[in-house]
Amino acid sequence: MSGLQETEYILKCTSACAGCSTSLILRHVLAAAGPDTVLVIPACCTSVIQGVYPKTSFRIPVYNVAFAASAAVASGMSAAFEAMGKKTNVIAYAGDGGTVDIGIQALSGALERETNFLYICYDNEAYGNTGMQRSGSTPLGARTTTTPEGKGHKKKDLDRIVAAHSIPYMATACSAYPKDLAGKVEKALATKGPAFIHVLAPCPPGWRYPAEKTIEMGKLAVKTGVWALYERMYETVVISGPTKAAMIKPTPIEEYIKPQGRFKGITPETITTIRLDSERMLRRLAAEEEGSC
Amino acid sequence: MRERLALSTPVMGACGKTGTWRVFRPVVDREICNACGICSLYCPDGVINEEDYSIDLDYCKGCGICANECPKKAITMERE
Structure with missing residues (x-):
């Protein structure tokens, strides 16, 4: 298909769980970015799946940093490469805990300073690495080890926080649409200045569904409208194909919620709240694309 | 000074032979396969070869995504 084999930058094999979306996302991100890339990785699943020192399964340079520091370290690295006259891609690759909760001030600072880098947040909607504790990104009603009755608060809208910085390129993607993701990574790296991509990463042990359903879950999230795929260049919004299709004919939201063990015992009222929220988000995006918002 | 840096070296099998994790093994029926490449695109660990669609069973973790996504089953x- 795309000749991915020669551009495989992860050696067989990481210690990621069977059916992990994170390693799938990383495969396609690195294939799109090419060999002249440096990854900055804070504490998250990806810092664990690399392998045990002195061995690693990543063929490109990786800098493992403290939880809160990924965007700050990437800023320094980007400035250093610029001073040396190099065009190396700097990619900060962090989980939702390291972006939405712990790393948000470093991210906000880097976006404000117009650092030339790409920040990718892969969002499995909890602290997966430490055993699925609740994060700011966990959706309403989802069970985690710290919210055994289901989370009582809504998911933090990180994309609108990032959009408020008015950056040259931001996008959302999903692991079930790898070609869409690769296209967005290429666009983001071609952009001068800060770029941000938020990727939904379904997690089989954390979301409690069988490992083979990873791609199906990602597709359902987009088809039901819970997750929207779009790009934003400053104030201009372009909605991606799969979400456009979901706007015309959405799949019932129950099809996404029912197969997941983390939503066990969810009340019909909570499902209605999630549905209304996602409908509101899609309406707002459509209005922003038209420019009437 | 330099040898004190904690640098890791990239090698195959840095996390061991992950194929030992497997409970179910993917078996391809070559009569039905039309070489569309979707299994290789979606394999999280990249163990499906892009040219001949052979599966590296030393490392395949047996998640079953390839079997689930194969349009021809x-x-x-x-x-x-």
């Missing part, structure tokens, strides 16, 4: 998961 040419891949079945068989117990080890």
Whole structure:
């Protein structure tokens, strides 16, 4: 298909769980970015799946940093490469805990300073690495080890926080649409200045569904409208194909919620709240694309 | 000074032979397979070869995504 084999930058094999979306996302991100890339990785699943020192399964340079520091370290690295006259891609690759909760001030600072880098947040909607504790990104009603009755608060809208910085390129993607993701990574790296991509990463042990359903879950999230795929260049919004299709004919939201063990015992009222929220988000995006918002 | 840096070296099998994790093994029916490449695109660990669609069973973790996503249902998961 795309000749991915020669551009495989992860050696067989990481210690990621069977059916992990994170390693799938990383495969396609690195294939799109090419060999002249440096990854900055804070504490998250990806810092664990690399392998045990002195061995690693990543063929490109990786800098493992403290939880809160990924965007700050990437800023320094980007400035250093610029001073040396190099065009190396700097990619900060962090989980939702390291972006939405712990790393948000470093991210906000880097976006404000117009650092030339790409920040990718892969969002499995909890602290997966430490055993699925609740994060700011966990959706309403989802069970985690710290919210055994289901989370009582809504998911933090990180994309609108990032959009408020008015950056040259931001996008959302999903692991079930790898070609869409690769296209967005290429666009983001071609952009001068800060770029941000938020990727939904379904997690089989954390979301409690069988490992083979990873791609199906990602597709359902987009088809039901819970997750929207779009790009934003400053104030201009372009909605991606799969979400456009979901706007015309959405799949019932129950099809996404029912197969997941983390939503066990969810009340019909909570499902209605999630549905209304996602409908509101899609309406707002459509209005922003038209420019009437 | 330099030798004090904690640098890791990239090698195959840095996390061991992950194929030992597997409970179900993917088996491809070559009669039905039309070489569309979707299994290789979606394999999280990249163990499916892009040219001949052979599966590296030393490292395949047996997640079953390839069997689930195959549009022709040419891949079945068989117990080890």
